[in-house]
Amino acid sequence: MIRSRDDVWVRAEDASVIGSLRHSAAALAQTRGFSEKEIGRMAVAVSEAASNLVKHAVEGVMLVRPHPELNSAVEVIALDRGPGMQNVSRALRDGYSTAGTLGIGLGGIARMADGCDIHSLPGRGTVIALYFVARDAPAPPSLVSGLTRPIGEEIVCGDAFAIAGTGATTTVMLCDGLGHGDAAAHASNEAVRVFTENPGLAPATALERIHRSLSGTRGGAVAVATVERESRTVTFAGLGNVSGWIVHPDGRQGMVSVPGIAGSRAPSSLRQYEYTLPPHSMVVLHSDGLSERWDITSYPGLVTRPPSVLAATLLRDAGTRRDDACVVTVRTET
Template sequence: MDVTIAGALTQVLLIEDVSQIGYARRTTQKLAEQLGFNEGDAGRVALVTTELASNLLKHAARGELHVQTVPGKTGVGVEILAIDRAGGFDREACLTDGFSTRGTQGIGLGAIARQAEVFDMYADDRGAVLLTRFYAGGQRNADLRFGASQHSLHNDPACGDCWQLMLSSNGISALVVDGLGHGEEAERAALAGRKVFASMPFAAPQDLFQDMHQAMIGSRGGAVAVAQFNANSDSLRFTGIGNIGANLIGPEKLRGLTSHPGIVGVQYRKAQPFDYAHVNGNLLIMYSDGLQSRWNLRDYPGLVHRHPAVIAAVLHRDFCRGRDDATVLVVALEATHG
């Protein structure tokens, strides 16, 4: 199985008033229909969107729905995340039909979990993140264990960050590029690097970075990081130029991944890779400098065991600087047998 996943901006739908629920429902239903979902599957997406938005208003007074397409093993699905900064709630209790904190019928979250192919959530006193993913035909085995949250500064349609994943039967290659600054020129630099990566994601790092450098000359240039996971050798090779942050998080330790100074497309001394052993089952987290680096998953008990998309959303919610484009990519390192 070879799957190429090219990142795109996360669409943010504010939910602050009951009048916004209908717009959110129509937006996600239309997206599902554009992806070829039949009437029944698109209806499930619309129903869950309504429940998620309604729950944000009932339990948190306000929040956001983050919407994007998400490639799976057998086609493209729809991802909807409900995100709030309220006081959180009890996961198991809220999933039980009949439970309600507001005296209502209380069937929302249980129904959501049954309607979606993927459902996961994390809640604490900082707020809650609920993940749903949908695939045409109700294919519950279609999901891939990654998550990403990509946002441009001031909701600019151009984003200087980009990311991409290539999944093969025996490995994963992940890219994050942060073009200098933001806006159209930063985006042009980032996309030039991504185009090269897409053609040779598992190439030797020195060759890959040299080709990306050549492609980005004449642009602003940018920070670039590539992580190549080899399932056969249970190892990860990481190569970074500039300020892309990266961590490997295992059951017993966290390893920060080292980058070199420089700007791809402008000037850097060398693209020396670093190898890390015994990484199967670890989480790989890569992020642009639009995200603060002072986070620690140990401050979020149990979050490391949640779906990568939930982790990405929590980190963006709590650590986005708000003064640059911001991207966080979370990948579960495991063999992806087709």
């Protein structure tokens, strides 16, 4: 069972943040059982990635957090709105650099990480997702990811998510607590609690329980989706303005969410809907802290990348600073 934490995105605008990010990564790695050698290797990679953001990125930010799929791993995500890279493979070569890109040291960063994926488009910016694994633990399966970001300069995010299962079946829940701040976070955290205590329920049943449980809170918009990889289906139940999408290289298909507020107003009977999953697709849920006006076809190759890269790209490009934001992405094939 995976549940969201308050992701702390650090702006990489000044060299002073490099040491702070390195220290945060090392401290987290120590709690996850990394050896001193593994901690040192990760610290160098994080320092280099942060330094590249400070020197070359536009609106660069970095996230260091426990990996969402493996207890013995640390995930690092760096993203920016800079000029991007025309040729990522070339940028990974040792000694390559181009002013204004993240090319400096990229090959070394990739080698020091246990996993590295990069998506970059000229004029759009770059997303780098790294992970580091302790003591020869198995590599993360990269089947699901979720990211949150609070409104403006707030520390607490009123949106939250939870994930159950990273095998043949994955169920995800996203709650957008009404408003923002502590009251919104209380509602979304209550939704996470109910979901994690009942991980095997059908989406409509889980949504109904969350609806009843939120009656003593501010309430929120909630969606639950179950991806069945063997049957290639997704079952979705939504209440309120959480967006649910099936995305594939040729476009996207919306999933039905009914009007209402979990904990306050809902139809007498909540329904769930089943959809067939096309090849090479992902399921995406996001709160209204992300605009719906994103076009997956304008990101060549993005659907084939790890869920964390898709989530970070959508958060960067569709997210609004005028609201809490949350996005969950689920790969539909192993």
